Amino acid sequence: MEPLLIALARVCDVSLGTLRVISIARGRKVLAPILGFFEVLIWLVAIGQLLQNITSPVHYVAYAGGFAIGTFAGIRIEEKLALGVVLVRVITRHDASRLLARLRDEGFGITHVDAHGASGAVHVIFSLAKRSETGRLVSIITEYNPNAFYSVEDVRFVSDSASLASGASSGLLRRLIFPKKK
Template identity: 50%
Template sequence: MGVINFFEFINTDFFSWVVLPILIFLSRIIDVSIGTIRIIFVSRGKKNLAPLLGFFEVLVWIVAISQIMKHLDNIACYFAYAAGFAMGTLVGMILEEKLAIGMLVVRVILVKDECQLMERLHNAGFGVTVVDAKGANGDVKIVYTIIKRKELEEALEIVTMCNSKAFYSIEDARTVNQGIFRNSQFYGRSKPGNLSLLKRSGTFRRNVK
């Protein structure tokens, strides 16, 4: 009796114009969110997780698109599909910010280091590398630090507190090997290890330990 009632329900106008569009909308949010995270994992070199997410992404997408093809005369499904894609993109971006996956390279160019930025970053637990360079107006110092994405806000706060007009740039570090990073168990102290090495950058002249 219950099975009969279920089949009767899915053939009603309420299911076709309300329940089905909602299900398609939710399915699109799920598969687009997974897709956004999958692309991020691909860019981060996560070879194990990216294919797994791709499997579930396509699986959910097939379920959603199959319902669209079965109800081509239902315009509500079209709007639900498009709205789910838009919302899924937003949700995926929010999830990426919350997960804060990967490493970043923060590069700061200083004309004068009056507030001892290198020491402040080091005391906060960040590995620091310094390069002497020349700018348009004379000698400058380039300060490199490789950090986790979730630590970016704190690192930038230290930089701006030292010099609110400091020039800095931020980029993704795809591969980091043998670095000094924060010890998650002891705030403000760095892990023992070798000097930080960024494969994409040039030769570093001096390292602050």
């Protein structure tokens, strides 16, 4: 039973650690320390159990296995939560008026710029969206033009999240998900 407890504790603390590191990278100054507190608290339980059974190889395997599974689980949890904001940049040589209209109709805020690339005139479209909306946004882009070049990048700070797709967040959750740069 103790090896299972150690493995489970490691899955939990490493998952929290993964989320904490991602929170730090995204500038979530409130969320990261809260996750860190619980990460270390759970780790103390795991290491305490391991030290009580220091001569048991099964306990070491449980500790290491929990770490590996926790790393995977943390990444999966973060993908499912899809917290944060992305900037999607689209570059296309085709007329972009239908794509622009569709993105606006779907509730995405967009900025359109006529530009010149290596092969001539292009349209550049910028759109900020919640990370959870990335799949839908990319699907619209590829439906319009399967050959359009697009890139998706994480945005660390936004000045105002009210204009993002799918409505605005509010209160504490808004401050945790969309921190403002000071």
